[in-house]
Amino acid sequence: MSKQELRVLGQDGVEGCCPGLLSAPLAADEAVDLARVFKALGDPVRLQLLSMIASRAGGEVCVCDLTPSFELSQPTISHHLKLLREAGLIDGERRGTWVYYRLVPATVDRLAAILTRPGGRPLPETSTTAHRS
Amino acid sequence: MSKQELRVLGQDGVEGCCPGLLSAPLAADEAVDLARVFKALGDPVRLQLLSMIASRAGGEVCVCDLTPSFELSQPTISHHLKLLREAGLIDGERRGTWVYYRLVPATVDRLAAILTRPGGRPLPETSTTAHRS
DNA sequence: CGGTTGTATCGATGTCTGTCTATCCAGACT
DNA sequence: AGTCTGGATAGACAGACATCGATACAACCG
Numbered sequence: 001m002s003k004q005e006l007r008v009l010g011q012d013g014v015e016g017c018c019p020g021l022l023s024a025p026l027a028a029d030e031a032v033d034l035a036r037v038f039k040a041l042g043d044p045v046r047l048q049l050l051s052m053i054a055s056r057a058g059g060e061v062c063v064c065d066l067t068p069s070f071e072l073s074q075p076t077i078s079h080h081l082k083l084l085r086e087a088g089l090i091d092g093e094r095r096g097t098w099v100y101y102r103l104v105p106a107t108v109d110r111l112a113a114i115l116t117r118p119g120g121r122p123l124p125e126t127s128t129t130a131h132r133s
Numbered sequence: 134m135s136k137q138e139l140r141v142l143g144q145d146g147v148e149g150c151c152p153g154l155l156s157a158p159l160a161a162d163e164a165v166d167l168a169r170v171f172k173a174l175g176d177p178v179r180l181q182l183l184s185m186i187a188s189r190a191g192g193e194v195c196v197c198d199l200t201p202s203f204e205l206s207q208p209t210i211s212h213h214l215k216l217l218r219e220a221g222l223i224d225g226e227r228r229g230t231w232v233y234y235r236l237v238p239a240t241v242d243r244l245a246a247i248l249t250r251p252g253g254r255p256l257p258e259t260s261t262t263a264h265r266s
Numbered sequence: 267c268g269g270t271t272g273t274a275t276c277g278a279t280g281t282c283t284g285t286c287t288a289t290c291c292a293g294a295c296t
Numbered sequence: 297a298g299t300c301t302g303g304a305t306a307g308a309c310a311g312a313c314a315t316c317g318a319t320a321c322a323a324c325c326g
Binding site for chain 1: 271272273274275276
């Protein structure tokens with residue numbers, strides 16, 4: 001269960017490693033790979049699942065501990081976990097009766113890097129940057 | 134056109150400002166807001182559009198410059214731009230005949246912050262962390 | 267061995283989404 | 297005014313997705 005996630009984001013730093021989405025126009029195939037991961041994050045349930053998994057000190061969470069936190073059926077939670085796993089965001093391992101999931105830090109770090117602007121954070125304005133023509 | 138994007142992510146730093154998805158379990162309503170933005174990034178075309186807009190030195194791109202880069206109809210591109218705008222990722226302004234879009238740095242910065250793990254990047258292993266039972 | 271419990275998979279279903287064509291709106295130019 | 301051009305909107309439609317109940321699989325315990 002731990003070895004079949006798709007090879008997303010070109011994990012190994014072979015291809016010059018990601019100028020970052022905000023500095024260069026992003027090729028079509030990179031966009032497809034990236035979109036797969038962001039799509040996995042584009043659901044509230046999956047975001048909460050990922051958050052619960054990532055914020056665990058030991059780094060591991062039993063599925064039996066995740067399922068009762070939602071008012072959703074067990075197959076639905078299992079489905080969402082599968083999508084997160086296929087996106088390379090989490091990794092699961094069966095140990096005895098229970099299955100434990102953990103975060104894959106590399107994938108999250110790569111996303112964070114891709115969304116980090118070169119200039120750091122020099123943004124004194126709030127967001128809509130007062131270009132009131 | 135510049136003032137009606139949804140107030141996503143609780144832009145103003147009133148509520149203690151985002152421990153970051155990876156350190157705390159993330160409330161349901163926060164997850165809904167966040168998912169809206171990630172969902173906007175969950176499409177290859179929108180990722181490329183955002184990338185083209187963000188990587189522009191002047192910070193502005195004319196729609197007339199974006200549309201011919203894809204083999205998609207003009208309404209489709211317009212639709213994707215609208216979704217990016219509603220997610221608070223870009224902002225558009227009409228100037229004469231043409232419409233120009235620019236990045237909203239605050240939203241991207243917030244996403245980057247949310248995906249940044251507290252520990253920086255101490256990950257010597259590649260991703261599947263050799264738990265080959 | 268059979269029973270029980272925790273997860274994953276299967277099939278169905280209603281909703282959402284990406285794309286299109288057709289059309290409308292806003293400026294610019296005769 | 298009329299007409300062009302760039303962009304947005306409306307409506308339609310196929311494919312994708314979130315969710316469920318039913319069921320299969322895996323591991324433990326009698």
